[in-house]
Amino acid sequence: MNRILSGCLIGTALFSLTPMAQAIDIQRWTTPQGSQVLLVERHDLPIVDYTVIFKGAGSTADPEGKSNIAAATAQLLVSGTTQLDEEQFNSKINDLASNIETGNSFEYSNVSFRSLSDANKLNATADLFNQAITQPRFDANALQRIKDQAILSLKQSESYPDYLASRELTRLNYPHHPYGKSAYQTVEKIQSIQQQDLVNFHKKNYTQNQAIIAIVGDITRPQAEALITRTLSNVSTHINTNTAAPKVEIIGGKRKNLPYPHSTQTSISMGLPVLTADDPDYFAMLVGNYILGGGEFDSRLMKELRDKKGYTYGVTSSLSAYTQAAPFTITFSTENQNAKDALASAQKVLADFIAQGPTATELKQAKDSITGAFPLRFDTNGKLLGNLMAVGVHNRPTDWFDTYNDKINALTVDDIKRAWQRKIQPTQLNIVVVGGKNSAKP
Known part of the structure; x- marks a missing residue:
């Protein structure tokens, strides 16, 4: 079953590194379409971990007056494509012994996969991955299901004092800033999400010029370059420039x-x-x-x-x-x-x-x-x-x-x-x- 990964990992790094027996060799380059790539080769296991981050596709980009557009878009990318319904998509992934997941945070969304490095398995997984990010089905029934889940989660959270305290503090810290949008979600805003909202969000924010690709595993740079071409084929190349979060106006003492x-x-x-x-x-x-x-x-x-x-x-x-x-x-x-x-x-x-x-x-x-x-x-x-x-x-x-x-x-x-x-x-x-x-x- 596909999982939604927490994006909070990127925001904080509370631990450091001790001296390493061998430095982490990061190969880094930019594709002709403007995507940044970071690759670390590790050939001890026949596995490849791969993720594409779309900067600017996080919850700060949710349209005003609506909640969970970014999260719903990311989640439904792995809930079927125009060619495969949700059951068929998951069945093909399972047959390959692979996994495709999505994640969402304030400032980005990401789509990731893990696959065996065998060329046949890896290429088949990459093709399904490409389908997910270029041809999402955004099925109405699947959308209603995740809306219901989000509403239930919100109602349950509101019964916990710790959640109420955290939410209210976010509102005090970011009363008019996009970082505070998640603290203002309501049942009505979640329920108002329509299929076209996801289509519009996906078209605007899932672009190659905003993509960051990270790869770790049993793969060489030439193989990685071919994999990137395969996974990002037909991903929009239009320039999405309005993605930077504005400066935070810090108002304390409340x-x-x-x-x-x-x-x-x-x-x-x-x-x-x-x-x-x-x-x-x-x-x-x-x-x-x-x-x-x-x-x-x-x-x-x-x-x-x-x-x-x-x-x-x-x-x-x-x-x-x-x-x-x-x-x-x-x-x-x-x-x-x-x-x-x-x-x-x-x-x-x-x-x-x-x-x-x-x-x-x-x-x-x-x-x-x-x-x-x-x-x-x-x-x-x-x-x-x-x-x-x-x-x-x-x-x-x-x-x-x-x-x-x-x-x-x-x-x-x-x-x-x-x-x-x-x-x-x-x-x-x-x-x-x-x-x-x-x-x-x-």
Whole structure:
């Protein structure tokens, strides 16, 4: 069965690389049609992992007044073609022992496949892949099915305080920016999607000049070039130029309390748009986030709110990076009667960290832990493919993996302190509290 992959992988890279026994040899070029290609040959297994990313085809491109156009378009690409209905399409993929999947995020959609490298299997999979991206059926019944699924998912999510807090924080962070569109979806907007909406979105956004191709596996460059020609045959070559997300207007210091009287727990989310993928402070912010709240039981927030004061079972901070400013967020839940004190404690931990920076011991522990995660980030073709996608989407240098570890280890306490002071003013974070009527009142 085809799956929809999460696109959040591309937005954030919280782990770095340790020195490698052998550098990752990325072959990189641009096709005559303007598609960027990143290839890593790995011949130890007879498998090829292949993805085409269409920049600008993410949820930020959803037409005003409608939700889930980008997601529905991507999902239905693998739900039948003009030549094959959904059952026939899946049957052919299964007969080849291959897999074709789609994914969707804020800024892009992608279509991927995994195939044996045997020429007959690979070419047959590539032909089905090409059918999917050039001749989608956009069947009305399949569309209604995924609309029903999206509506059910939305209704279920709205019963969880954590979701409500996250959604409201996105609205505060991005009230008028395309990054906030997903937080304004409604049943009515989802139900309003029509087949022609998908046809129009596909025609406009699935173009070769916006494509980024990442390939990992048992394939040479000449074979990869032939595969690209096969998979992108008849994909539109018209120039889609209006794909860049606008700059985020950062407005902080806002507060929203949402009653949730039927729960004994209060959910708290606080954050602000902070980091872009090409920010000079990228590494200092990521390592600092590990120390503050991304390092699980090693983090300051966990030690203070869980271990010392017993306010919560878990508290985390997260830091994403998009083309424009992505959110830094602190999230946790606590008993209603502790909400006000727990929020004040989290704010104090953040303020102290920004004012003083990490200790030398904290920094060393973070570096060791982050760099030690490399084997788990690149031990499969699929994981490497995801990292190649990030390099392509954010136009990072070809030696990104080879120099990552050195950049992490070169950081000093003062580097992190200065970066966090430049990026975040503790009193400017937007705050959402979802809980009982009296929880965490200002």
